[in-house]
Amino acid sequence: MATAATGMKYQDRDDLLCVSFPHGATVAGVFTRSRTASAPVDLCRKHLSLGKKARALLVNAGNANAFTGKAGDRAMAMTVDSLSGKLGCARNEIYISSTGVIGEVLEADKITAHMDAIVDDLSGGGFAAAAQAILTTDTFAKGAVRRVHINGTEVTICGIAKGSGMIAPDMATMLAYVFTDAGLSQHALQSLLKEAADSSFNAITVDSDTSTSDSLMAFATGQTEITDLHDPCLAEFRAAFQDLLLDLAHQVVRDGEGASKFITITVSGAEDDRAAKVIAFSIANSPLVKTAIAGEDANWGRIVMAVGKAGEAADRDKLEIIIGGQKVTAFGMAVPGYDEAACTAHLKGQDIDITVDVGVGEGQATVWTCDLTHGYIDINADYRS
Amino acid sequence: MATAATGMKYQDRDDLLCVSFPHGATVAGVFTRSRTASAPVDLCRKHLSLGKKARALLVNAGNANAFTGKAGDRAMAMTVDSLSGKLGCARNEIYISSTGVIGEVLEADKITAHMDAIVDDLSGGGFAAAAQAILTTDTFAKGAVRRVHINGTEVTICGIAKGSGMIAPDMATMLAYVFTDAGLSQHALQSLLKEAADSSFNAITVDSDTSTSDSLMAFATGQTEITDLHDPCLAEFRAAFQDLLLDLAHQVVRDGEGASKFITITVSGAEDDRAAKVIAFSIANSPLVKTAIAGEDANWGRIVMAVGKAGEAADRDKLEIIIGGQKVTAFGMAVPGYDEAACTAHLKGQDIDITVDVGVGEGQATVWTCDLTHGYIDINADYRS
Numbered sequence: 001m002a003t004a005a006t007g008m009k010y011q012d013r014d015d016l017l018c019v020s021f022p023h024g025a026t027v028a029g030v031f032t033r034s035r036t037a038s039a040p041v042d043l044c045r046k047h048l049s050l051g052k053k054a055r056a057l058l059v060n061a062g063n064a065n066a067f068t069g070k071a072g073d074r075a076m077a078m079t080v081d082s083l084s085g086k087l088g089c090a091r092n093e094i095y096i097s098s099t100g101v102i103g104e105v106l107e108a109d110k111i112t113a114h115m116d117a118i119v120d121d122l123s124g125g126g127f128a129a130a131a132q133a134i135l136t137t138d139t140f141a142k143g144a145v146r147r148v149h150i151n152g153t154e155v156t157i158c159g160i161a162k163g164s165g166m167i168a169p170d171m172a173t174m175l176a177y178v179f180t181d182a183g184l185s186q187h188a189l190q191s192l193l194k195e196a197a198d199s200s201f202n203a204i205t206v207d208s209d210t211s212t213s214d215s216l217m218a219f220a221t222g223q224t225e226i227t228d229l230h231d232p233c234l235a236e237f238r239a240a241f242q243d244l245l246l247d248l249a250h251q252v253v254r255d256g257e258g259a260s261k262f263i264t265i266t267v268s269g270a271e272d273d274r275a276a277k278v279i280a281f282s283i284a285n286s287p288l289v290k291t292a293i294a295g296e297d298a299n300w301g302r303i304v305m306a307v308g309k310a311g312e313a314a315d316r317d318k319l320e321i322i323i324g325g326q327k328v329t330a331f332g333m334a335v336p337g338y339d340e341a342a343c344t345a346h347l348k349g350q351d352i353d354i355t356v357d358v359g360v361g362e363g364q365a366t367v368w369t370c371d372l373t374h375g376y377i378d379i380n381a382d383y384r385s
Numbered sequence: 386m387a388t389a390a391t392g393m394k395y396q397d398r399d400d401l402l403c404v405s406f407p408h409g410a411t412v413a414g415v416f417t418r419s420r421t422a423s424a425p426v427d428l429c430r431k432h433l434s435l436g437k438k439a440r441a442l443l444v445n446a447g448n449a450n451a452f453t454g455k456a457g458d459r460a461m462a463m464t465v466d467s468l469s470g471k472l473g474c475a476r477n478e479i480y481i482s483s484t485g486v487i488g489e490v491l492e493a494d495k496i497t498a499h500m501d502a503i504v505d506d507l508s509g510g511g512f513a514a515a516a517q518a519i520l521t522t523d524t525f526a527k528g529a530v531r532r533v534h535i536n537g538t539e540v541t542i543c544g545i546a547k548g549s550g551m552i553a554p555d556m557a558t559m560l561a562y563v564f565t566d567a568g569l570s571q572h573a574l575q576s577l578l579k580e581a582a583d584s585s586f587n588a589i590t591v592d593s594d595t596s597t598s599d600s601l602m603a604f605a606t607g608q609t610e611i612t613d614l615h616d617p618c619l620a621e622f623r624a625a626f627q628d629l630l631l632d633l634a635h636q637v638v639r640d641g642e643g644a645s646k647f648i649t650i651t652v653s654g655a656e657d658d659r660a661a662k663v664i665a666f667s668i669a670n671s672p673l674v675k676t677a678i679a680g681e682d683a684n685w686g687r688i689v690m691a692v693g694k695a696g697e698a699a700d701r702d703k704l705e706i707i708i709g710g711q712k713v714t715a716f717g718m719a720v721p722g723y724d725e726a727a728c729t730a731h732l733k734g735q736d737i738d739i740t741v742d743v744g745v746g747e748g749q750a751t752v753w754t755c756d757l758t759h760g761y762i763d764i765n766a767d768y769r770s
Contacts, residue, residue, distance in 0.1 A: 034690070034693030035694075035695070035699045035701070037701075067714070067717060067718060068717075068718050069716055069717040069718030070718075072718070101686060102687070102689055103685060103686040207672040208593075208670075209691070209694065210690065210693065210694035285593075286593075287672070288594045291761070291766045295765070297766070301488040304451070304452045304488065305419070307420065308597055309419055309420075310420070312420070316420070316422075319421070332455075333456065333488070333490070372672075372762065376672070377679065380677065381676045381679045381758075
């Protein structure tokens with residue numbers, strides 16, 4: 001892998017990442033469900049459906065090349081042509097992501113001007129520089145690594161991610177990439193990625209907004225392909241893969257725009273797991289809940305409100321709310337004499353735990369979010385200027 | 386009507402409103418769809434289903450008596466008993482609303498202590514004092530009046546409302562009451578209220594949160610009851626009633642917590658009217674759109690994002706966005722050479738108009754919202770303290 005500085009938007013930093021893969025690398029992807037997805041997202045979906053192999057990934061930061069019409073398509077085609085030509089591979093073995101401002105056509109020449117240099121440099125880069133090059137409003141680079149064994153052989157899983165706003169499920173983070181030297185068939189890799197995304201990137205939210213560019217991709221370069229995800233030899237790998245995705249997803253939440261708290265919300269007792277997730281996200285996305293936590297105010301009435309507005313079954317008179325391990329409500333009202341001071345002390349910390357049992361069934365889900373602060377307004381009321 | 390100061394939460398202001406109606410007044414109501422609705426909401430729904438007549442409305446501000454379990458039910462029963470005893474009417478002719486903090490049991494004795502005085506004073510009050518008495522975090526009292534003719538006789542429609550946070554559809558404002566000396570059957574009044582709510586209170590949002598206490602009620606005191614809402618003699622009245630509800634709903638948005646802009650969002654070209662409303666609310670509730678407008682930044686890419694995340698059909702390559710009368714996008718990209726300065730000038734005003742055509746059908750809807758500012762964080766990160 002290698003990085004370069006195009007100067008397209010950012011000065012004095014790398015903003016272009018190129019990763020090449022050996023022949024035969026498999027690729028999987030999960031993308032935004034936005035109805036106005038960006039051109040690069042459409043391209044990756046198309047290439048995934050055509051070929052099942054990847055030779056290179058190219059990511060630029062600062063311009064999302066989203067909602068740029070035919071001109072945006074042409075700019076993307078130029079970069080794909082340039083890179084596939086340089087690497088001598090098929091066009092559909094190239095995967096592209098762009099992140100940044102929406103609505104400005106990508107200046108492809110600023111990317112292609114660096115193509116020779118970046119390809120010549122591919123042996124020189126590392127994950128730290130790669131994680132840095134894809135950032136936009138992030139305040140820190142995000143990465144994780146796990147080493148496990150498959151049939152006695154050590155394999156590595158490495159991931160990088162970026163994103164701190166417009167983070168909401170379907171898909172969550174704007175960009176995340178996982179690389180492994182394990183060998184998995186495309187089908188097994190896609191199934192694994194989908195499964196792990198549901199309990200990680202699709203279980204986080206910063207501001208409920210969903211990007212046009214969200215892309216989570218996985219690349220596996222091992223030569224011996226395991227085709228069955230449920231093969232017992234994959235058990236350790238599968239768990240580590242899920243753990244790594246969750247780690248990356250949590251890093252994105254911790255870097256949520258203006259975030260001062262990391263909030264874990266667990267809902268139990270719902271009709272089913274789907275309903276539990278809907279309720280958990282209703283709490284996690286409520287501006288009133290998020291501002292109360294920013295204010296370190298044990299205003300649990302707002303949690304009751306958010307449960308109510310979710311529209312899923314909940315028994316008001318059995319509802320239990322636990323904040324930082326302390327039960328604050330039971331039997332449809334405050335627990336008499338509950339220790340509000342202890343509750344407030346918990347809220348003064350950085351890691352906030354909220355557990356809610358809605359008293360109707362066995363459904364359960366956990367989601368993660370951050371608080372809503374003045375910092376969020378600062379960042380977003382003046383992003384483009 | 387009359388008002389009184391209970392001192393329950395607020396000092397030096399009236400916080401209790403009582404309105405009495407002559408025998409035979411009809412009543413209609415539309416309430417929150419929250420699954421954790423407050424005790425007073427449950428009571429109003431029950432009374433509406435039992436009797437169809439109202440003798441009095443009692444509203445207190447500062448305590449929502451929501452999520453207060455059996456103790457909350459008892460407190461409410463005490464106030465109902467006290468008022469129905471005093472007026473000599475059936476319990477189910479009494480309607481109650483409570484607004485304010487969730488989760489603290491209502492101190493009923495502080496209300497019943499004023500019952501004699503407030504009932505004796507019923508001939509003395511006016512709408513201005515009534516509109517003041519029901520406020521919580523509002524910064525101004527909200528009211529509207531219309532005078533029209535039914536069969537040559539002048540009738541009056543008077544409305545008051547409160548609410549500035551937790552304002553989102555189903556229902557929208559926390560509390561709103563409409564009074565008229567026209568005569569309508571309960572069924573006609575309920576149909577009229579439902580119809581007018583859909584295009585007014587159910588078409589506004591401040592922060593996407595939904596209160597446990599939202600109540601919109603209408604009372605008609607005329608002796609000659611018109612039973613058919615579509616009777617031609619009601620045409621002028623019906624239009625004025627809708628106009629008054631929209632007026633009140635707009636006042637609530639203008640007083641949105643921390644609001645500095647009043648935003649009108651019209652979506653056309655959607656699959657149907659329902660889809661258009663979903664897309665319009667997706668734009669109206671997007672924190673990124675709301676902060677961009679707060680920052681007077683013509684970042685229309687965020688509008689594209691919000692259209693995409695709504696999940697309804699939209700043709701990215703036909704999407705048109707018009708800000709302040711100026712077309713900024715067409716054919717899936719920015720209009721070449723569009724006047725961003727004029728667009729920014731519009732955003733510097735107080736009334737912002739956004740029109741979006743999604744290019745797939747004939748569906749249309751308009752919703753209203755406000756921007757998301759530091760003021761919202763100030764108010765909500767420290768509301769209870």
